Amino acid sequence: MCETCGCGDPDVVPVEVRESLLAGNDRTADHNRQHFAAQGVMAINLMGSPGSGKTALLEATAARLDGRQRLAALSGDLATDRDAARLARAGIPSLSITTGSACHLDARLVHEALHELPWQEARWLFIENVGNLVCPAIYDLGQEANVVALSVTEGEDKPLKYPVMFHKADLVVLTKVDLLPHLPGVEIEVIEDALARTMPEPRVIRASAVTGEGIDEWLRWLEGRQADSTAVAASGEVVAGG
Amino acid sequence: MHEYSIVQSLLDRVEAEAAARGATVVHRLRLQIGEMSGVETALLRSAYETFTDRSICAGADLEIVPVAVRWGCPACGTDLPSGSALRCGDCGGPARLTAGDEIVLERIEMEVPDV
Numbered sequence: 001m002c003e004t005c006g007c008g009d010p011d012v013v014p015v016e017v018r019e020s021l022l023a024g025n026d027r028t029a030d031h032n033r034q035h036f037a038a039q040g041v042m043a044i045n046l047m048g049s050p051g052s053g054k055t056a057l058l059e060a061t062a063a064r065l066d067g068r069q070r071l072a073a074l075s076g077d078l079a080t081d082r083d084a085a086r087l088a089r090a091g092i093p094s095l096s097i098t099t100g101s102a103c104h105l106d107a108r109l110v111h112e113a114l115h116e117l118p119w120q121e122a123r124w125l126f127i128e129n130v131g132n133l134v135c136p137a138i139y140d141l142g143q144e145a146n147v148v149a150l151s152v153t154e155g156e157d158k159p160l161k162y163p164v165m166f167h168k169a170d171l172v173v174l175t176k177v178d179l180l181p182h183l184p185g186v187e188i189e190v191i192e193d194a195l196a197r198t199m200p201e202p203r204v205i206r207a208s209a210v211t212g213e214g215i216d217e218w219l220r221w222l223e224g225r226q227a228d229s230t231a232v233a234a235s236g237e238v239v240a241g242g
Numbered sequence: 243m244h245e246y247s248i249v250q251s252l253l254d255r256v257e258a259e260a261a262a263r264g265a266t267v268v269h270r271l272r273l274q275i276g277e278m279s280g281v282e283t284a285l286l287r288s289a290y291e292t293f294t295d296r297s298i299c300a301g302a303d304l305e306i307v308p309v310a311v312r313w314g315c316p317a318c319g320t321d322l323p324s325g326s327a328l329r330c331g332d333c334g335g336p337a338r339l340t341a342g343d344e345i346v347l348e349r350i351e352m353e354v355p356d357v
Contacts, residue, residue, distance in 0.1 A: 010266075010267070010353040010354060010355050010356060011353070011354050011355075011356055012269055012351055012352070012353055012354075013263065013265070013351070013352055013353075013354045014349055014350070014351050015259055015263070015349065015350045015351075015352065016348070016349055017255065017259065017347045017348065017349060017350060018346060018347075018348055018349075019255070019346065019347055020344075020345055020346055020347075021248055021251045021252055021255065021273075021345045021346065021347055022248075022251070022345055024251060024254070025251075102247070103243060103244060104244055104247075106247070134244070134280060135243070135244035135280070137280050138244065138279065138280040138281070138345070139244075163278065164278055164279070164280040165280075167278065167339065196327075196328075197327070197328070198328075199328070200328040200329075200336035200337045200338065201336045
């Protein structure tokens, strides 16, 4: 106590927190993940630079499926709902998440959007993130897998320049490969080598939304990933039940 | 510039801890930021100075402890030397990041009135 007036001396108290500053986001992401699992919907966080071909990949996906699978999409952009409108025209029920100045989607933005989109009927929900190779990588949205669209026109060293994004990728879809004949300086092997230095388990599909190359392989990857996650969930239930 | 979002999370957390203890002033914060966390410490610092100006953290020292990247093999536990291929030299399995992605609030030093 203060001896002069008795007002009480302050104590400096150390508080050990030792918690991630993303813990709040991660809790919301887990909540989203539980919703997806309960409905049997596989959510894919689709990331990549602006113009890397994320929307075109989804359009090509819908065209190839031709209504055989139900899809849904959330599309994040700083402004406009142009991507969501394109996806809706391709037959994918879509909603735009307009982030204003925010450079990434977070779990809360996705959670709020889930109340506005009839995603429960879909088999696959694509969350098309804001075009950006930096910020989206660190925010868990509750997805089953991270997919990065990397176009062959972006430069061979992008994986080395943005290692956090590519380290988090479960799959890289190398887009616009139909342009390779016009890009004499670009060697696809160099891009794949850069990916092998940033992804512990590099998985790459070469694709073109224009020619349709790689789209079947992409669909098989989605099928396989969903089968694996369903198997893991089933074995988890057995353990939990036993 | 997700560093602004990170600073907002930091402020929310510090304000909650301060409110729980009746603290009125924060003297010092210590963060751990990994080299592969995707957070740029210089940007984080300027976001911190801009954002905390009129908050309980105004004037509080921000200590940032960098955490180096470490890769290990989840199968056999071997540590991989940095800069090497992302495969275990012993068993060939894929490496996992074992350190370097931290965005952690480690410690707050705050002034709590003596009661």
